Amino acid sequence: MFEIAVDVGGTFADFIVRDRQGGVFTVKVPSSHENPMEPIVRGLTELAQRFDLSIEEFLGLTDKFIHGTTVGINALLQGQGAKTALITTEGFRDALELRRSRLAEQWDFRVALPPVLVPRHLRIGLRERMDYQGVSIKTADRAQIKEIAEFLRQEGVESVAVCLLFACRNPEHELVFKEHLQAFLPEVFVTLSSELSSQLGEYERTTTTVLNARLSPVLSTYLQDLRSYLRDKGLQVPILIAQNNGGLTDLIQASKRAVHTLFSGPAGGVKGGWALAREQEFSELVVGDMGGTSFDVSLIRQGKMEVTPQAEIAGYPVQLPMLDIHTVGAGGGSIAWLDKGGMLRVGPHSAGANPGPACYGLGGQEPTITDAALIMGLLDGSNFLGGRMPLDIELACEAVEKKVAHPLGLSVPEAAYAIYQVALSLMADAVYLMTVKKGYDPRSFVLAAVGGALPLFATALAERVGIQQVVVPELAPVFCAQGLHHARFQLEVLRSLYEVLGEVPSPSWNQVILELQSQANQELSRLGVCADQREYVWSADLKYPDQHHEINVDIQGDVTGQEVWLQLDTGFHEAHQRLYGYSQPEKSLILVNLRLLAQEKERSLQSRLGLRAGWGNTKDIQIYEKSTTLSKTNEVHSVYLQGAFQDVKIFGWQDLEMGMHLQGPALIIKEFTTILIEQNWQAELDQVRNLIIKIGKDGR
Secondary structure, three states: OEEEEEEEOOOEEEEEEEEOOOEEEEEEEEOOOOOOHHHHHHHHHHHHHHOOOOHHHHHHOEEEEEEEOOHHHHHHHOOOOOOEEEEEEOOOOOHHHHOOOOOOOOOOOOOOOOOOOOOHHHEEEEOOEEOOOOOEEEOOOHHHHHHHHHHHHHHOOOEEEEEOOOOOOOOHHHHHHHHHHHHHOOOOEEEEHHHHOOOOOHHHHHHHHHHHHHHHHHHHHHHHHHHHHHHHOOOOOOEEEEOOOOOEEEHHHHHHOHHHHOOHHHHHHHHHHHHHHHHHOOOEEEEEEEOOOOEEEEEEEOOEEOEEOOEEEOOEEEOOOEEOOEEEOOOOOEEEEEOOOOOEEEEEEEOOOOOOOHHHOOOOOOOEHHHHHHHOOOOOOOOHHHHOOOOOHHHHHHHHHHHHHHHHOOOHHHHHHHHHHHHHHHHHHHHHHHOHHHOOOHHHOEEEEEOOOHHHOHHHHHHHHOOOEEEEOOOHHHHHHHHHOOOOEEEEEEEEEEEEOOOOOOOOHHHHHHHHHHHHHHHHHHOOOOHHHEEEEEEEEEEOOOOOOOEEEEEOOOOOOOOHHHHHHHHHHHHHHHHHOOOOOOOOOEEEEEEEEEEEOOOOOOOOOOOOOOOOOHHHOEEEOOOOOOOOOOEEEEEEEOOEEEEEEEEEHHHOOEOOEEEOOEEEEEOOEEEEEOOOEEEEEOOOOOEEEEEOOOOO
């Protein structure tokens, strides 16, 4: 009867429940880093009360439970995790510390490097060797493995990362080591690089493996506690976990593959943007998601989500495919501060949910973006979170005065506006990085303003980067949770080939295709995806012989056909030209990896709003909000914009009707967000209650 999606972010946890009558219910509660289970319990309890049910009755009627989690990324950022050892090929244990000999800031030799995740005495060289083609030269000695196991036991090691040289070409030595080690230490968690990231790149592969070994026990404990609690409360269906690639997996895989969930929540936002672009027929969409901790930017282009084969998180490379999301520390709780030169900065540090911004009244002393917005009159302090969390403007003024206004010789409203503008600049830079730097013209995009905070910045951000249309979806404040409803089972497998791209496929090409498809099918079968519900997307990573980086090229049509080589050659040169402004078609190419994305076929989307897949009727869908204090249509409120206070009209979201035109400046108050329509922008609701905002008095 119910389908629940839960996205636990850094500051708030968002809940969306859909029932079979087309009703959609939303809840937002503060997160808790100390006890990640607490917001889950609070949110589900509040949702059950909405239906006049006990939590046991509510969960007993639940057909699907999807969860986006930040447990893994929070543990990484806070330096937490299991005590981990690293097993490498003898002579290579310092690869983790040598890194790539590249500086994060090219001209700054003082930039601090992220801490090495495994101390040197826990990095152990195994006497074995595999050559670059995956041919075994020397096998490991079982006696040495026993010695290693005894040492790890004495050191109290909880998790082991195994990354042997060229295991990506032949995993045999890693598999043998794991078998013997677990015979001696069955309680220790073991991560093999060949099972996690089977591609070339020793440092990246090692770091990814170590991250997974450190974080998986933490995530596993949380997920097991969550499963036990929900089962005890009546949940009878499996818990599904969102992954970095926008797909779903089950608890078994998520518990063993924590690095696949680092961007679990933000991936839901990208998935929601993908659905929104399809439903609204936007060919190019920038998804801007601003919550309490960060501002995330992603792109939807030609109906597809942008994917990157590798990302960097907290300074560590993660060699796994994930949705291409750029994050900056500009959320509602991001702290404003002055650097040594007296320049105003915003973020990346956040006040979080507790103590949170100064205006929360929970003991926070630092000025934040939320404090600035409250001072500027952009937030209704009496109606924050639907009136359940009133804000104290005096505390906000005190923090801004002490930390920003007085040191800079500004009035409090001027300082608040400066904080707003610095945050806006950070967001504009992030949008430029994801568009202009990739060869895309931002003027051809529509901006989807989602998250609880971005609608306050949306029109100003769009105007700064040249975007002429903004859409604020009906469920913008809980958009990541909403996007999880569109996710499906998904996994990617690959094979490192590293061969010259000739005129026709090599003899082993078809054999590799069969092996990858068999591997993917085995996992999809375990997840319960029927054969007729599977689809496959093939792609390849290629590069010029003298390059260090690859470009991923999609393969259209028959992957076993003779023309596939020509398609890869043409596609690579076109992509290289777009990304870097030149190409060298006279050069041969190196085929580095073959990738297979295997996924469950999408369900039909009957609702243009994207809330229900195959349930109910579009006209029957209703959004239920708890607040009853939003009726402020045509009231006038003073807001600090453009260096002075000015009167703007205030509208309640529930008072808006389809076809009603709103001319900026204006504020629209919704239960979990406030939308600012600046001067020269015009807004109206479309037929499914998305707010469409266009520049110009006539909306053009």
